[in-house]
Amino acid sequence: MFITRFAPSPTGPLHLGHAYSAMLAHDRAQAEGGTFLLRIDDLDQSRCRPEWEAQIFDDLAWLGLDWPRPVLRQSTRLPRYRAALNILWDQGLLYHCFCSRADIRAAASAPQEGAPLLGPDGVNYPGTCRPTAPQNGPMPEGCALRLDMARACARLTNPLIYREKDDVITPRDLPETVGDVVLARREMGASYHLSVVVDDADQGITHVIRGEDLQEATQIHVLLQHLLGLPTPAYHHHALIRDDAGKRLAKRDDARAIATFRAEGASPQDIRAMVGL
Secondary structure: EEEEEEOOOOOOEEHHHHHHHHHHHHHHHHHOOOEEEEEEOOOOOOOOOOOHHHHHHHHHHHHOOOOOOOOHHHOOOOOOHHHHHHHHHHHOOOEEEEHHHHHHHHHHOOOHOOOOOOOOOOEOOOOOOOOOOOOOOOOOOOEEEOOOOOHHHHOOOOOOOEEEEEEEEOOOOOOHHOOOOEEOOOOOOOOOOHHHHHHHHOOOEEEEEEHHHHHHHHHHHHHHHHHHOOOOOEEEEEEOOOOOOOOOOOOOOOHHHHHHHHOOOOOOOHHHHHHHH
């Protein structure tokens, strides 16, 4: 069975890039006789708004997409994420971190460190809070939890591999290229990396179709799947829809919002033509 998903955050209007990703996944599911799921990534409750979620449903339905109801909302799944974090904590792979983004930038940019390394989450964490031995006792609350990447990679008994289109990818050198990524945020309970892995497994996702801006993050997700004993889907990272200057679209680009084109009289077929479908 072919099962894929589209998982937007209700923090602003969907733009042409979202339309392309959602329609591409929906088209592929239909062609394979499979299932297209809509999932709402609403972990960041400080930025998510009910009106934006309603707009997501309205825009996707207008585009001609359909999906099973009810949809999964990440904000309802914090106990599930906590259970996954506990597994990693018990393996000695997590540690608590109290560094702010400013702390990380300052430490990574110190003269003795050289030029800061950049990974999927921006500046790689310089290891300020990393303990010399695995953490003991119950998993703490109210702080960020990071994955000790070197310890995590040392636990692997087989090389990491995943399928990307027709290629087999083998991620390497994750401690250097990715660093100790955050898996739980103090204000949200879980990070994108952890929640997407747990949700994809629980929903039986067989194929992940998403933008190439997330391609680097996939190696983190494949590692977490191995550590948690979860299946690894096949991945397809599609090209991004960009503006006339070649910059990828963001939610602040309201002029490219689906709702704006709708208000101007565009049809779903027009949107398909705009994104090259």
